[in-house]
Amino acid sequence: MPDVVLPADELGRVHFVGIGGAGLSAIARIMAGRGLSVTGSDDQDxxxxxxxxxxxxxxxxxxxxEHLGDLGPDDTVVVTTAAREDNPxxxxxxRxxxxVLPRSAGLQSVMLGRRVLAVAGTHGKTTTTSLLTSALLACDVDPxxxxxxxxxxTGRNADAGSGELFVAEADESDGAFLVYTPWAAIVTSVEADHLDVWGTEEAYRAGFVQFLDRIDPAGLLVCCTADAGAAELAAVAEARGLRVVRVGEADGDDVRASDLAFEGSTSSFTVHDGETGLGRVRLQIPGRHYVHDALAALALGLRLGLPFDRLRAGLEAFTGSGRRMEPKGEAADIRVVDSYAHHPVEIAGDLAAARSVAGDGRLVVAFQPHLVSRTRVFGAAMGEALGAADEVVVLDVYLAREDADPEVTGRLVADAVPLPADRVVFVPDVAAAVEALAARARPGDLVLTLGAGNVTEVGPRLLARLEERSDA
Known part of the structure; x- marks a missing residue:
């Protein structure tokens, strides 16, 4: 990180190495939306x-x-964390x-001069950031x-709004969230992950405590108390004098949900702010963990002074974000849903939500472990969480930024699934997963594909395969 991060309009022409990723593409889109000269490269479309x-x-x-063109010392290159040092x-x-800036500095450069609302946490960041954005858009504040x-x-992962508010997903995976200076923050959960970067669970949790120092003392912290790590963080923040808003289902929570109901792909609940009942919210996404995410977004909107009815309208209009319990289609009376869950807690949450969606049908899951380091630490717990499904297909590890380890494969996960052997299969790749699912799924089933890698390709290919079977 540079000692001083310059505002985006002082970076000259900006070239993004890895522009196709979720993080860099968002920054590039905001810069381009503000009229800056932007270019980029990626190894895939x-x-x-x-x-x-x-x-x-x-x-x-x-x-x-040569993709850098005539870039010079007054210009900037923003680099994805996945790029290696020998990237040309x-x-x-x-030379x-x-x-040359890391992703975190690039995002900080476009945040400068705005009132930043950061969403952090081990799980639920993307959904909560999306829900908060949807709620604010309904309030016409143009964030x-x-x-x-x-x-x-919107069909996009970023936009350059005209208002003062800037909603940002604050990623802890590489410590990026320790660069930002938000006015307010939401922390959804604090549970060990990314130990390839942080080293130990203690260091990971200490990173979130350090994150508290980045929040404006005049601002606030919203914490989801259903998560023990976030609840502990709330207590630390309060002891430091930071204004804290606790959200959840407990009587002591500041903004509370009660009378939760789950029906198909919807979730509904009644909202209480202190002793005041505000009304009922009906989400178009299933699952208790998504109720908590929505409650956190709602609480922050309320503390910004925005009206409950408008915030509710935004939450109720939200139909999801890419790869978060995203319906992919239906063929041969088999529905396919895709989700990004790659940590045991996320897997358990999405399987619980999928049960509601499946109704009387079976739940058939294809899971792809992400990263050797994560699978080494959490592989057994991943398998245990997958035991909530009726049938499980486990792919091999998606390597991403790491090298393969013959001792750490998807078989570690498959062997830990507590189901009869004939209901669990380990396959090497996407093509094999499609065939395994096609052989196992039957009319009325819900197929859920899970993971942070290219397992997202399985759903569309499976639907095509099922269509072929129907036409035969």
Whole structure:
């Protein structure tokens, strides 16, 4: 990180290495929306790139030094955390003396001068950021937002709004959230993850305590007390004199949900702010964990002085964000849903929500572990959580930024699933997963694909396979 992060309009021309990722594409979109000169490269054509091209942003596929064009010392290169040091564009930028920034500094540069609302936590960041954005849009405050997934309402993961508010997903995976200076923050949960970066659970939790120091003393912290780690963090924040708003289902929570009801793909609950009953909210997404996410977004909106009815309208209009319990389609009377869950707690939450959606049908799950380091630590717990399904297909580990380890494969997860052996299968890749699911799923079933890697390709390919079977 540089000692001083410059405002975006002082960065010159900005080139993004890894522009197709959720984080960098959001920053690039905001900069382009503000009229800055933006270019980028990525090694694959991702779903985030079409909306950038619509803004006129030149995007190169593949990495090469010449993609930097005439970039010089007054310009900037923003680099994804997934890029290696020998990336030719990074090497060339350093050779020319071009300013090179990590993703976190790029996001901080577009935040400067705005009232930042940051959403952090081990689980639920993207959904909560999306819900908060949807609620604020319904209040006509036109926020800038940067989300780690596509917001269904807009079809984009970011926009440069004209209002003073900036809603940002604050990622802890690489410590990026320790760069930002939010006026207010939501912390959904604090549970060990990303130990390849943090090293120990103690260090990971200490990072969230350090995050408290980044919040404006005149601002506030919203914490979901259903999570023990977030509840502990709330107590630390309060002891430091920070204003804390607790949300959940407990009697002592400041903003509380009661009378929860789950029907199909919907969730409804009554909201209480202190002793005052505000009314009932009906979400178009299933699951208790999503109720808590919505409650956190609602609480922050209320503390901003925005009206409950408008906030509720935004929450009720929210139909999801990309890869968060996202319906992919139906074929042969088999429904397919895709979700990003890759941690045992997230898996358990999404399987519980999927049960409601499945109704009388069976729940068939395809899960792809993400990262060798995470699978080494949590593989057994992942398998245990998958035991809530009726049938399970486990793919091999999606490597992402790490090298393979023959001792750590998806079989670690499959072997830990507490189901009869004939209801669990380990397969090597996406193609094999599609065939395994096609063989196991039957009319009335719900197929749920889970993971942070390319398992998202399974759903569409399975639907095509089922269509072929129906037509035969």
């Amino acid at each position: 991702t779903p985030f790139l079409p909306s950038l091209r619509e803004l006129g942003v030149p995007v190169h596929l593949g990495y090469a030094a 564009e990074v090497v060339e930028a350093r 020319r003396g071009v300013r 800038t937002y940067a989300v780690g997934g596509v917001l269904t309402a």
